[in-house]
Amino acid sequence: MAVLQSRPEGARRAIGLETIGMTKAFGPLVALDDVSIRVRPGSFHALLGENGAGKSTLVKCVMGFYQPTSGSALVNDREVSIPNPKAAHALGIGMVYQHFTLVPSLTAAENLVISRADTPAVIDWAKERKALEAFLETTPFKVPLDMPVSGLSAGEKQKLEILKQLYLDQSFLILDEPTSVLTPDEADEVLGLLRGMTEAGELTILMITHKFREVTAYADEVTVLRRGRMVGSGKVSDLSIDDMSRMMIGDTAIRESAARKAHSGEPLKLEIAGLFADDDEELPALEAVNLKVRCGEILGIAGVSGNGQSELIQVLSGQRLPSDGRIFIDGKPYEPERKLMDSFKVFGFSEEPLRNAAVPRMSVAENMAFRTFDKVPISPFRGWLSPSPMLKKARDLIAAYRVKTPSTEEPIENLSGGNVQRAILAREISGEVEVLIVANPCFGLDFASVAEIRAQIMDQRNRGAAVLLVSEDLDEILELADTVAVMSEGRITYTSPMDRTDRATIGHAMAGHH
Amino acid sequence: MAETADFPGLSSSVSGLREWGDRLRRSSEFIVIPVLALFVSGILFSVFLLALGKSPADFFSLVWRGGFGTSFSWQNTLVRSAPLILTALCVAIPARLGLVIIGGEGALVLGGFGAAAIAIPMVPWAPTPVLLGVMALASIVCGGIWIGLVGALRHYRGVNETISSLLLFYIAVSILNFFVEGALRDPSDPNKPSTMPIGRDNMIGMIPGTDVHWGLVVGIVLCVLLYLLMNRTTFGFAARITGGNLRAAQAQGLPVGRLMLVSCAIAGACAGLAGFLEVAAIHGKANASLIAGYGFTGILVSFLARHNPLVIVPVAVFLGGIAASGGLVQRRMDLPDATVLVLQGLIFLVILVSETFYGRLPFYRSKGEIS
Ligand SMILES: Nc1ncnc2c1ncn2[C@@H]1O[C@H](COP(=O)(O)OP(=O)(O)OP(=O)(O)O)[C@@H](O)[C@H]1O
Ligand SMILES: [Mg+2]
Numbered sequence: 077m078a079v080l081q082s083r084p085e086g087a088r089r090a091i092g093l094e095t096i097g098m099t100k101a102f103g104p105l106v107a108l109d110d111v112s113i114r115v116r117p118g119s120f121h122a123l124l125g126e127n128g129a130g131k132s133t134l135v136k137c138v139m140g141f142y143q144p145t146s147g148s149a150l151v152n153d154r155e156v157s158i159p160n161p162k163a164a165h166a167l168g169i170g171m172v173y174q175h176f177t178l179v180p181s182l183t184a185a186e187n188l189v190i191s192r193a194d195t196p197a198v199i200d201w202a203k204e205r206k207a208l209e210a211f212l213e214t215t216p217f218k219v220p221l222d223m224p225v226s227g228l229s230a231g232e233k234q235k236l237e238i239l240k241q242l243y244l245d246q247s248f249l250i251l252d253e254p255t256s257v258l259t260p261d262e263a264d265e266v267l268g269l270l271r272g273m274t275e276a277g278e279l280t281i282l283m284i285t286h287k288f289r290e291v292t293a294y295a296d297e298v299t300v301l302r303r304g305r306m307v308g309s310g311k312v313s314d315l316s317i318d319d320m321s322r323m324m325i326g327d328t329a330i331r332e333s334a335a336r337k338a339h340s341g342e343p344l345k346l347e348i349a350g351l352f353a354d355d356d357e358e359l360p361a362l363e364a365v366n367l368k369v370r371c372g373e374i375l376g377i378a379g380v381s382g383n384g385q386s387e388l389i390q391v392l393s394g395q396r397l398p399s400d401g402r403i404f405i406d407g408k409p410y411e412p413e414r415k416l417m418d419s420f421k422v423f424g425f426s427e428e429p430l431r432n433a434a435v436p437r438m439s440v441a442e443n444m445a446f447r448t449f450d451k452v453p454i455s456p457f458r459g460w461l462s463p464s465p466m467l468k469k470a471r472d473l474i475a476a477y478r479v480k481t482p483s484t485e486e487p488i489e490n491l492s493g494g495n496v497q498r499a500i501l502a503r504e505i506s507g508e509v510e511v512l513i514v515a516n517p518c519f520g521l522d523f524a525s526v527a528e529i530r531a532q533i534m535d536q537r538n539r540g541a542a543v544l545l546v547s548e549d550l551d552e553i554l555e556l557a558d559t560v561a562v563m564s565e566g567r568i569t570y571t572s573p574m575d576r577t578d579r580a581t582i583g584h585a586m587a588g589h590h
Numbered sequence: 591m592a593e594t595a596d597f598p599g600l601s602s603s604v605s606g607l608r609e610w611g612d613r614l615r616r617s618s619e620f621i622v623i624p625v626l627a628l629f630v631s632g633i634l635f636s637v638f639l640l641a642l643g644k645s646p647a648d649f650f651s652l653v654w655r656g657g658f659g660t661s662f663s664w665q666n667t668l669v670r671s672a673p674l675i676l677t678a679l680c681v682a683i684p685a686r687l688g689l690v691i692i693g694g695e696g697a698l699v700l701g702g703f704g705a706a707a708i709a710i711p712m713v714p715w716a717p718t719p720v721l722l723g724v725m726a727l728a729s730i731v732c733g734g735i736w737i738g739l740v741g742a743l744r745h746y747r748g749v750n751e752t753i754s755s756l757l758l759f760y761i762a763v764s765i766l767n768f769f770v771e772g773a774l775r776d777p778s779d780p781n782k783p784s785t786m787p788i789g790r791d792n793m794i795g796m797i798p799g800t801d802v803h804w805g806l807v808v809g810i811v812l813c814v815l816l817y818l819l820m821n822r823t824t825f826g827f828a829a830r831i832t833g834g835n836l837r838a839a840q841a842q843g844l845p846v847g848r849l850m851l852v853s854c855a856i857a858g859a860c861a862g863l864a865g866f867l868e869v870a871a872i873h874g875k876a877n878a879s880l881i882a883g884y885g886f887t888g889i890l891v892s893f894l895a896r897h898n899p900l901v902i903v904p905v906a907v908f909l910g911g912i913a914a915s916g917g918l919v920q921r922r923m924d925l926p927d928a929t930v931l932v933l934q935g936l937i938f939l940v941i942l943v944s945e946t947f948y949g950r951l952p953f954y955r956s957k958g959e960i961s
Contacts, residue, residue, distance in 0.1 A: 253931070393841045414843035433841055435834030446831060446842050450824040459823050 091152050091168055091248050093118035093138065098147035100133050102490070107133045107484040108144070109304040115248075115297075117152070118277045120270070122291045122312070123284045125301035126324050126522040128480040131284045135250045139171050140164045151248075165193075166348060170246030172237045174493075175251040175428075175521065180181040180226035183217050184236050188243050208243075216269045230381060231262030238266065242279075251283040253493075255290060256519050259380060259548065260284065267294045281489050300324055302557055321523065331527050332560045333555065334534040339372035344407075345542035346511050351401030353391050361387040363566045365401070369511075369542040374533070376557025376574075377546045379586055384566035385546045389515045392544070393424055395432075405511060414450075417484025423447070423504040424513035425497075426546075427520075433500050436489035440481050441470035443488045444503045478500035493520045509536050515546040530556060550586075554579060564588050619948065624894055627944035631937040638932065645924055653930075654920055656915025663914060669872075670884075671910035673698070675809035675902055676864035677888025678859040679816055680737065682897040684751070686820055687853055688833040693755025694861040695885020696762035697733035701862025702869045703766045705783040706876030707774060709792075718792050725788075726866050733862015734855040736762065741854030745847035745860035751854075766898045768940060770877055784877035794871040805867035810903055812842060812860060817899040819856075829853055861885060883931075887913065890938045893945075911935070 088365045093115045099109040108130045115121045125131050135326040137144045140158040148155055151167050158164050164171075178187050185226065187203050189195060208368055209222070217239045219232050228236065234254060249270075255263035271294045273279040285291060291298055291312060299309040300323040344370040355361035361384045369375045379385055390396035392403070394412030403410045405420045416422070430436050434443045445466045448454055453465040470484045481491055488496055505512070514533065518526045533556060537543050549555050553560055560577060562570040562585040570585035636646035657667050682695035705725035714722050736758060743749040769775075771783045794803050820826035832849050834840040839846050864884060869876055891909055895901035916930040 113727050210872050373706075394843055395837050395840045412841075414845070417843045431835075431837065433838050435831055435838055438830065438834055442827075445827075446838070449827050455824050459825060461822050461827055 089247065089413070090118040090274065090277050092280065093169070093248055093282070093389045094150040094153070095134070095138065096148050098134060098137055098149075099145045100130075100137055100142060101145045102417065104480065107380060108147075110147070111301065111304070111306045113299045113306060113309065113521050113533075115280060115282050117280055118274055119296045120274045120281045120294055121303065122295035122298040123170040123282060123289065124206045124286075124320060124324055127498070127520075127534065128323075128492035128523055129301040131301055132252055132303045132492065135171065135252060135282065135284065139169065139250065152582060154211040162193075165244065165246065168245065169250065170241035170244060170248070171252065171559065172234070172241060172248040172254055174256055176233050176237060176334070176434060178225045178233060178236060178240075181224055181226055183222050184239075187223040187225055187236065191240050199249055203243070207393070211240075212392070215239065216272060217242070217458040229262070230257045231259070231265065234258055234266055235269075238270070248282070253284055253286065253520055255287065257381075257585060263290065264293075270294070286520065287525075288320065288523070291320070292317065296451065302326070324522065325524050328524065330450050330524050331531050333527060334531045336534065336536065336558075337372070337538040339540075342371040342540070344374065345369055345373075345405060346544065347407075348392075349402050349404065351388070351391065351398055351400045351403070353387050353396055353401075355387055361566050362391070362398070365563075365566075365568055367544070367561060367568065369544055371510075371542050372540045373538055373558045374537050374543040374545055376553035376560045377544070377563050377568075378550055378553050378560055378582055381548045383563050385515065385548075385563055387566075388563070389424075389426055389513065389546055390442070392513050393426075418451075420507055421510035422513070423507070423509045423511070424515075425500050425504045425517065426515035427517075429496050429500040430489060434488050434496060439485045440474070440479070440488050440491065440499055441467050441484035444470045444473050444499055447503055447507065473506055474499075476506070481508055494522060494525055497521060498525065501532070505532055505536065509539075511543045512536050512541050512543045514543070517545075518549070518552060550579065550582065552583035553582075562586055616848075620896060622939065623944050623947055627940045628662035628937065628960040630944075631933070631940040634940070635933050635936050638936075642925070644925065649919065649925075650924060652919050653912060653915040654902040656918035657911025663828045663911075663918075666799075666914040667907060667911040668806055668852065669910075670913050671903075671906040672803070672805035672809050672867060672949040673803065673884040674888055674891050674906040675806075675813060675911055676860045676867070677885045677898060678891035678902045678906055679812060679860035679888075680733075680885070681889050681892035682895070682899055682902060683816060683820070683853050683857045683860075684737075684741070684850075685892065685897040686826070686833045687829050687850055688733070688836070689741070689850065689854070690752045691737060691755045691854065691857060692752055692889055693737070693740065693757075693762075693885070694857070695881065695883070696755065696759030696866040697736045697858040698868070698885050699759075699766050699880050700736050700762045700865065701729035701733035702880045703762075703769065703785075703876045704862070704863025705866040706788070706869050707769065709788045710774065710786050713786070713788055713792065715854065721792055722790070722794065723868060725870060726863065729862040729866030729869075730859040731862070733865065734859040737858025737861065738851060738855035740858075744854075745850050759884050759885070766876065766880065776811040776875070782877050782879075784873075784875045788870065788928075790874070792870075793874055794867070803867070803871035805864075805871055808863070808867065809906075813899040813903055815858070816860075822886040825849075825852075861888070887934060888939070890934060893938070893941050 095113050098108055098111045101108065111134060115493060123131050133142065136142045138149055138158065140160045140163050142571050149158060151154065156167060174240055185205065185208055186366060188208060189199060209385050217235050219236045220238060225233060225236065234257070238249065255267070258266065259397060267290060270279065270281055283295070298312050298315065298320065299311065300307050300320060302324060348365060348367040351362050351365040352360065353362040367375065377385060387396060391398045392412065410416055410420060410447065426432050433454070445454055448469065449461060449466065454462060454469065456462055467484055474484065477498050479502060488499060491499065517529050521529065533543060533545070545553065557574050559573050560582060561568050561573065562582060564586065639646045639649055656663050658664060677694040677698060680697060681691055684691045700888055705728050708728040709721060712724060737755065738752050740755045740758060743754050744751045761846060764841050770785060774785050775783050776786045789800050794805065797807065819831065828844050829849050831842065832844060832846050836846065865880060868880055873879055891902055891906045895905045912930050912933060916927050919925055919929055
């Protein structure tokens with residue numbers, strides 16, 4: 077492997093990184109303001125901060141995706157210039173993203189080999205194969221090499237992403253919310269292995285996360301950003317979770333979770349009867365799913381990801397045609413068409429809003445008007461669109477839901493991940509809601525936003541909305557749901573009122589024992 | 591916007607001005623890149639000319655003179671821009687929904703043929719306004735159905751719209767030939783197989799004081815109307831959502847298929863109308879001269895204008911000018927007529943390549959998409 081040989085022996089040793097006075101302005105908005113952080117060689121460093129604090133911007137500057145307005149970076153105490161990602165790779169700095177960048181139809185081995193900058197035009201697979209196996213010997217990560225990546229679980233894919241960086245001989249890894257798509261067990265496995273490599277001095281890790289659990293369990297040191305400034309750092313062992321959260325949000329009060337209002341004898345609102353659907357490979361993904369949600373009830377659907385949850389949400393939101401089955405609201409047949417969505421007041425949102433619910437290049441104001449653009453006042457008479465009520469509405473929502481955006485005109489793709497989520501939430505939840513369909517609503521949100529969004533969902537329930545909540549986070553379901561259903565291999569395998577079950581029983585059902 | 595004030599460095603007094611300046615900087619990208627692309631194609635074309643032993647300076651000055659230098663060349667240019675505007679709209683409207691339609695020429699040919707065919711039985715008795723009205727309607731219907739068919743194939747059967755529109759162009763040409771060389775051939779015209787002429791007196795007149803027919807005005811008015819449709823109506827808004835993110839459009843319950851179908855039909859109607867104008871203002875009958883490549887140059891116009899109906903007008907005039915200078919270049923420099931087509935092709939290629947530079951030039955870099 078030319079890449080590995082091109083560096084002197086011992087170059088795999090962990091490197092240290094420092095930024096000095098890093099500042100990045102996007103037009104009038106200063107996303108990073110004089111940020112100096114220090115990541116020691118061989119340490120596991122966590123980067124914390126609320127949504128929009130500037131975490132992703134900081135690491136993108138280090139990776140050469142953005143050019144800082146001012147400030148510099150030091151690698152092993154030597155000043156370096158990083159004009160582009162290639163330069164970062166040459167210095168041994170690699171990045172793993174929240175979302176996968178692998179080619180799904182290729183095998184793990186193929187993905188690794190083509191990722192190299194010096195892949196020859198004709199690949200000698202036998203030789204590459206040997207080299208790969210020799211390389212795998214040196215790492216603790218084990219991934220099936222010959223399966224198409226599309227057949228791997230989320231945990232295996234994330235391991236492969238990390239493996240790819242190691243294969244490219246990067247010795248400083250930046251991870252931007254690497255565990256948001258993993259189950260807690262998968263996250264533990266991946267982070268545990270990385271931790272082992274940092275302890276052995278082979279690797280330095282800088283990880284962005286919103287999960288304190290991961291910080292206390294795996295990180296040595298932590299740096300906290302707030303509104304673009306570095307507001308604190310230190311050894312994890314010297315800090316409590318309380319200290320860290322106070323650094324993140326200052327004295328801002330966290331929204332109390334709303335009290336659950338008691339309902340009794342509410343009418344049936346949403347009924348799903350005998351729903352079947354196929355996945356993208358035309359294999360059965362949903363089989364005879366039956367669900368009932370009453371007014372003022374949150375039905376939580378738990379399950380390990382990839383058991384048909386996303387297909388269920390897609391069918392309910394009109395992104396996938398069911399092969400059989402029906403949906404009823406108030407006893408009347410329902411299909412996800414705009415007219416019926418409006419008359420039955422059906423709303424919803426899910427994870428990855430830029431992929432599922434927003435148009436990345438349209439402005440924040442336009443994205444916030446998707447539900448209302450064809451109604452008074454934005455459309456004062458049939459067919460006409462009037463921009464000023466649209467802007468006014470957007471300004472109101474931005475203020476009410478505290479969306480951080482430079483202006484209503486900013487393309488929504490430029491907002492931080494958490495703020496895109498907030499903007500979409502504001503759009504879907506601000507009207508009168510009778511049926512709410514949500515999937516993993518808190519992916520990628522900081523803890524204050526998580527508390528707030530869960531409170532909003534509870535508010536809707538208390539007001540009498542029927543809520544269908546699909547979540548891979550069991551804690552979220554335990555906190556919010558009135559009734560829990562477990563989905564496994566495309567079927568509902570377990571249903572119970574929340575007060576007559578517990579975590580262990582649900583976990584058991586999720587693992588497929590029923 | 592309570593929260594924006596919290597950003598460090600965002601002081602409200604100067605922010606308005608800065609934001610404005612920033613927006614200017616960002617939108618200037620949409621002018622700077624196409625202009626650079628034109629410049630680069632000019633250089634490449636000069637190399638081509640030098641290889642032929644011709645002087646690029648002569649060529650460009652002839653293009654200037656032949657396209658824009660005299661009032662005569664201006665009129666020639668404007669006459670050619672009218673159909674270009676309409677065929678460019680045939681690309682631009684579906685493009686807003688993410689559809690790449692390249693078969694506008696087919697809708698033009700069929701629209702022109704439909705107009706000429708329906709005129710045959712009417713010419714003896716119909717007054718001119720009625721005749722022209724019916725012809726225009728026929729061309730709109732023919733073109734609309736033709737490209738609407740592309741949208742329907744895409745929506746109901748998932749057929750790639752680019753390929754199907756191109757194949758339908760060949761079918762449209764065959765239909766024209768079939769009738770013009772057969773049942774509808776004018777027996778009194780021994781030269782070129784054509785339909786019966788609609789007659790001098792029935793043809794569309796010129797804008798007073800010029801040799802430019804009213805089609806130019808029709809094109810400009812349509813550009814404004816379609817700009818309003820795409821930017822100021824709920825239909826246009828829904829279309830932009832669909833083009834920007836199909837999944838989001840579905841999740842909003844938008845009738846995605848109907849939107850595609852309707853915009854394709856509108857697009858086809860524009861190109862069909864171009865065919866009507868060629869018949870009713872230039873040729874007076876339908877024959878193979880309808881296949882003059884306006885539909886294909888329209889693709890270039892729309893891409894150069896980044897599918898913005900208002901920008902299409904000046905771009906169509908610009909390319910109309912290049913086309914108009916073809917004759918002069920041929921006579922003075924002893925170059926074949928097709929030379930300007932080489933230039934057009936080069937421009938198109940460079941424009942397509944330049945699409946990949948948005949957000950990547952150093953000046954715009956920090957704003958752009960990454961990864
Ligand atoms: N390309 C860009 N253009 C304009 N503004 C941007 C761009 N990228 C980021 N920003 C702004 O910079 C600020 C910081 O964003 P960043 O993505 O770094 O936040 P973050 O800390 O990663 O948040 P999250 O936890 O939500 O991902 C945000 O207010 C965002 O709107
Ligand atoms: Mg981020």
